[in-house]
Amino acid sequence: MICKICKLRSKKKSVVTRSGKKNNLYFCKNCDFEFFSHNPRKKLSLNKLNFSRLKMAGLKIPSLKEDFKNGTFQSEAYVKKYLKNNEKKKNVLEIGCSFGYFLNTLKKKGFKNVYGVEINQVCKKYINQKLKIPCYSDLDEIDSEILFDKIFLFYSYEYIYKPREYLEKLFSILNKKGKIYIITPNKNDILKDLVPGSKFSNFFYDIHSINYFSVLSLKKIANLSKIKDYSIKTYQGYSLANLFHWYLNQKPIKSILVGEDVFVENLLKDIKNSNAKIKVLKNKINSLIQLFNKKYKKILAKHNFGNQIIFCVEKR
Helix, strand or coil, X not given: CECCCCCCEXXXXXXXXXXXXXXXXXXXXXXXXXXXXXXXXXXXXCCCHHHHHCHHHCCCCCCHHHHHHHHHHHHHHHHHHHCCHHHCCCEEEEEXXXXXXXXXXXXXXXXXXEEEECCCHHHHHHHHHCCCCCEECCHHHCCCCCCEEXXXXXXXXXXXXXXXXXXXXXXXXXXXXXXXXXXXXXXCCHHHCCCCCCCHHHHHXXXXXXXXXXXXXXXXXXXXXXXXXXXXXXXXXXXXXXXXXXXXXXXXXXXXXXXXXXXXXXXXXXXXXXXXXXXXXXXXXXXXXXXXXXXXXXXXXXXXXXXXXXXXXXXX
């Protein structure tokens, strides 16, 4: 099997996915890139993702109401980080928009020209009919005259069969000074190797998530696609509490965020609101927990082991 990025021959190994099924995983040493060979498009279009990603991993599939609430909470942070109030007339596209929480958040904040691409037909129908936001199954369905100022892929790039070619296509429909933001899991997530005997490695791979990128992988894609202006960094979204949980319980725990958790934040609130009489002691314990968690995340990100990779491309 040739590498999807550099087109050189790759090696293969057998891995257990989070659904419990074995599958051949291919690895390109030249690109530090892992991938499955199949195209998940058909099953993704038939709304099969949450079955393998959540249910088969022992996690409950949330109701639409709960999913939308959690997705909107995370979307608020994305809007604050990546968009400005003076950009409300810009053309914004989200790839892999699920039920449209991010697009709906933008619409409610006054952004006029928002579009989505979502191959899951259940989600696509909801966005078009309930949210009244234009959403398509494929990039080719969008009016060829529309160019975008901001394109977002929040945890969707890993599902795309030909990631290098797809990025080139996105770059071609980007306005000058436009940006593409990609957030994707880090192939080199430290939890895969940090704790000997951990079951996290099996949980890490999902049969529908076919691409596992590293910082080097994405640099290779950008350079081979002749994209000059880009930045790549890792970010640790999961807290130190998540590491302890995997060590103690060897299984995932539900989080309201994708690629992140609020376990430490909730713990700090509970300690602050507890009945413990010595206020100074509560404050010192909270400060200690905050310090450890902050340093843990900073260390991983600094060495490119953060669980998220943030890849930003700009068109000059």
